[in-house]
Amino acid sequence: MAKGILFVLSGPSGVGKGTVCSALREKLPDLVYSVSATTRNPRLGEENGVNYFFKTREQFTAMMEQDQLLEYAEYVGNYYGTPRDFVEQTLANGNDIFLEIEVQGALQVKEKFPEGVFIFLLPPSLDELNNRIRGRGTESQATIDHRMSVAVDEIGLMQHYDYAVVNDHIDCACERIESIMTAEHCKVRI
Ligand code: 5GP
Numbered sequence: 368m369a370k371g372i373l374f375v376l377s378g379p380s381g382v383g384k385g386t387v388c389s390a391l392r393e394k395l396p397d398l399v400y401s402v403s404a405t406t407r408n409p410r411l412g413e414e415n416g417v418n419y420f421f422k423t424r425e426q427f428t429a430m431m432e433q434d435q436l437l438e439y440a441e442y443v444g445n446y447y448g449t450p451r452d453f454v455e456q457t458l459a460n461g462n463d464i465f466l467e468i469e470v471q472g473a474l475q476v477k478e479k480f481p482e483g484v485f486i487f488l489l490p491p492s493l494d495e496l497n498n499r500i501r502g503r504g505t506e507s508q509a510t511i512d513h514r515m516s517v518a519v520d521e522i523g524l525m526q527h528y529d530y531a532v533v534n535d536h537i538d539c540a541c542e543r544i545e546s547i548m549t550a551e552h553c554k555v556r557i
Contacts, residue, residue: 371463377473378488379518381500383534390541401466407445438475470521487528
């Protein structure tokens with residue numbers, strides 16, 4: 368049985384990864400998504416086990432120490448990590464898996480899964496990104512500034528990715544990602 372393909376989507380905070388992923392879920396209901404563990408507090412409407420597995424620092428550290436995470440990173444004061452078993456099982460069962468994670472974690476995944484497909488979602492411009500982070504209205508000024516400076520650093524690491532997709536329009540960005548997935552399935556792999 369062929370193994371599935373691991374797809375990783377990254378992009379700066381506010382670029383619209385969440386929205387693009389929700390649209391992808393609707394278009395590709397069979398695509399399997401990895402649910403990350405995080406120490407950040409749930410936002411309004413977020414559910415444990417659906418959006419994230421919400422953990423205390425102690426619980427997260429225990430997962431790290433027990434090697435339960437494929438990758439992890441500290442991002443704007445909180446830890447985020449990908450549960451390893453679920454990813455490995457999904458691929459072994461012949462299904463694709465989709466990870467939406469930040470750049471430091473994506474680079475760790477690339478070391479372990481160099482055959483993975485790494486997609487970077489870009490904003491149409493930095494001004495537009497700033498507007499989108501502000502527009503969310505859930506973050507303090509200090510967090511906005513921090514997220515903007517992290518975003519600029521993240522965009523600098525785009526060279527490590529296989530594909531860059533501009534999120535000018537959600538539907539267009541989704542179509543480009545779907546095309547990448549189709550192309551990767553047609554690729555001759557030796
Ligand atoms: P948010 O707090 O806005 O949900 O996510 C903040 C950042 O953490 C986003 O860039 C998101 O892609 C990233 N992230 C979410 N889950 C993971 C994960 O499991 N590992 C890593 N490295 N980053 C993650």
